[in-house]
Amino acid sequence: MSDVRNIEPKTISVTIDGKTCQGVFGDTILEIARANDIYIPTMCYLTKVMPIASCRMCVVNVEGVEGMILSCQEKATDGAVITTNNAELYKERQNIMKLYNVNHPLECGVCDQSGECDLQNKTMEFDVAGQNFTAREPSRPVQNWGTVSYDPALCIMCEKCVRVSTEITGDEAIKVKFGGYSSTIENVKPDTDHKTLGEAAAVCPVGALVDTGFKYTTNAWELQKIPSSCPHCGGGHEVIYEVKQGKIYRVSNNAEFTTLCSASRYGFDFANEGISKDQAAFQRAVHAFETAGTICFSSQISNEEALILQKLKEERGYKLISHEARAYQKFIQAYGSITGKSLYGGDLERLSRSRAVIVLGTRINDDTPMVKYHINMASKWNRARVAYMHPIEDCHIQNIVTQFIKYEAGSEEGVAALLAETLLKTCDLPESVRQTLNDLDIGNLSAESNVGEEELEALAKSLIKKVGYSLVVGADLYTHPRAENIAKLIALIEKYAGFNVICVPPAGNALGVSLICDLDEAIEGSTVGYNAEGDFTLSALGGGDLDMPALNQQEGTLTGITKRVVPLNVAVDYEGYVL
Ligand code: SF4
Ligand code: SF4
Ligand code: FES
The missing domain is CATH 3.10.20.740 (Ubiquitin-like (UB roll))
Incomplete structure (x- = not known):
């Protein structure tokens, strides 16, 4: 392969x-x-x-x-x-701009796109100072689609939004409604408020498709753009906080090249605001650290915070407990014992170019939409076959899944073994690996997991003559009691079948934490919680014993699914104590 x-x-x-x-x-x-x-x-x-x-x-x-x-x-x-x-090409372009401007409302003064509008810019660039085309203007009222609003009078029918909805996010909610000069785009799924429509609005070159929540709130040029990274799903993708007077108005991105998930775009209201230095709480925190045996923490922290916790462990002998990150760490370490690498070998770019994709152990549309986008791209660009292996079918990805393989929850080890046996059948393997696979009791594994042998045969058949395979595995595998064995089986598929394997990191900065911290299994003594519950809790989430800054209030870094260290910058000021 x-x-x-x-x-x-x-x-x-x-x-x-x-x-x-x-x-x-x-x-x-x-x-x-x-x-x-x-x-x-x-x-x-x-x-x-x-x-x-x-x-x-x-x-x-x-x-x-x-x-x-x-x-x-x-x-x-x-x-x-x-x-x-040349003169002829210039004239052609100038006429196109004139046509775009036929009956275009003169409302730049209040339009959300003003200051960053392609139509404004190119009207100036091609010196469109007059108009010699006319057309009768039909009535085209503004439509509120929930997350976004559409103004057909401003729409230039470039179809960028349609393509993003189809090729990237895969919600397939926006289509062209053909009608000559009266053509518009339409929301063909008006009953579902697809938050992913924000990605369509992000590429609109004019003010036709805009975020309903942002509309008429401020002028684009008044916003300070602060580049940072998304702390939500573990993707660590680039975001730009657009800020005025200490308030985030919206999150944008370099939409020409990248796409955000809805949590990135709309989940920005998590700053720990109005905090000052509470000296009494600080003294109680010092005492808590002096008497604690364990620090419990969530993976919703920066690499730098993780490093400080690790240093505290080295200096003072604390146990470090972060269950999600620990499960992932053990999985990745077992994986690396087969591949000889410290991380999975796959990447998102290759995923989007794949001809066949298998998804195992994650509700990918909810867990990591960014990965789902890349699977959608593979489906739309390469007509990739997509096999979705999970205990529950997901109606949100039905449009791209070509084979759903249902298995019993808890039987993931058997499913991984069956998958390895199926995908490695025709590969050159060391004798010991071949022997291990030959020793598997396929009938029994199949019965226990409820995965039919004919389903696996169909899966294997769908891969014949295809090149560029990807395998995406997720959180259900990391928390399985036999996770390390599962990791080794999946690693064999990367090593010997050449699959582009992505072990999707759990939410937050679990990947960074798992690479930085020497994590423990069991709590000892009293606990200090860091963005997690403890006998004394330091928290950016509110309600703790001492406040901490949220991830959009501190400088630092995260480690994303791309295996890159990405920056965090301060979007909202913070006046309290930091770790
Ligand atoms: S879309 Fe552009 S040209 Fe049209 S009103 Fe808005 S800013 Fe002005
Ligand atoms: S991206 Fe904007 S201008 Fe282009 S078709 Fe969609 S709504 Fe119209
Ligand atoms: S037709 Fe080529 S950029 Fe629009």
Whole structure:
């Protein structure tokens, strides 16, 4: 079994506006131009989805080819000579901008997008000072879809939102309603308030699709942008807190390239506010640390806080208890005993390029939506087969799952063994591993787990001739009494079948904590709790004995699912004590 990424890409050379540019076979003209710092205007292009090709702003001339070419979808050919700008191309783009502006309401003064609007910017860039096109304007009232609001009068029908809804988040709630000049987008799932529609609003280049909660609250240019990382699901993805006068108004992201989950985008109201230095509580905390034998903590802490707790253990001999992180730590250590690496080998980029994906032991849509997005991308871009193995079916991913394999809760070890036996059948294995797999009582494991042998055969068959496999495993496996054995079985699949395996970290910074702290199993003596209950509790969550800063009130780092250390910055001030 091999991986698509192992194929060496073929280099090509083109000339753009007289400059020799290198690209890779399969790159579009626009991709090569951008990679070589050459500007081609676009209105509908969104890097993270397939070319939409609805605006024609990206037109170029290619020597020997008649007419104008859409650079966003045209693949470059080796030796092509391309012109991105001349009087004719400028006129074409100017006319497109004029058409966009037909009957466009003059409401920039109150529009949420004002100051960061593509239509505003390109109207200026192409010097649209007059209008020679007209059309009768139909009545197009604003629609409130819950999380987001849609104003058809401002919509330029670029379809970016439709593509994000389909290709990235997979809610498939937004479609085009065709009607010539009266075309709009529509919410085809109005009864479900999909929070993921916020991701569609994030890519809207104008003020047509906006967050309902943010609408008319402030001007974009008044907000200070503070880059940080999301502390919620364990993904550690980049977020930008947009702040005015000490208050977070919204969370944004570099939506051209990245996508957030709903917790990242809307779950920003967790700062521990209005706190000052309570000296009496501080003295009680000092006493609690002097008498405690154990520190219990949640993994909702930064790497730096984890390191301080580890140093406290080394200095004063505390036991460190963090159940979720400890379960993950043991799983990953057992995994590494087979692969020889300190972490799983897979990554999200390869997941989104996969041709087949197996998900085991996680309700992925709820546990880690970001991973689900990447599975959705694989499904939409590569028509990947997706096998979902779980005790309960999930209606939210029915549109991408091609095979649901239900198993009995608690039988995860047997399921992992069956999976390893199935996926490693045709692989070259050391004799000892082959013998172990041969010794498995498949009939018995199948009966105990309720996974039919014919289901596994169908799964194996679906992988034939496909390359680029991924396996995503999650929290149900880490907390299983035989988690370490399960980890070794899964690791065999990475090591010998070449799967892109991702062991999804549990919520918070469990990955960082598991790499930094020497965690214990049992409590000794009295406890100090850190964002967790203890005999004396330090907490950023409110209600503790001494307040601490939340993760959007401190500088530091997290370790995300991408296995990178990512930054935290202060979005909301904090006046109390810190660890
Ligand atoms: S969408 Fe852009 S051009 Fe239209 S009103 Fe809003 S800011 Fe102005
Ligand atoms: S709502 Fe925004 S993103 Fe969607 S089609 Fe209209 S302009 Fe484009
Ligand atoms: S960017 Fe090419 S058609 Fe819109």
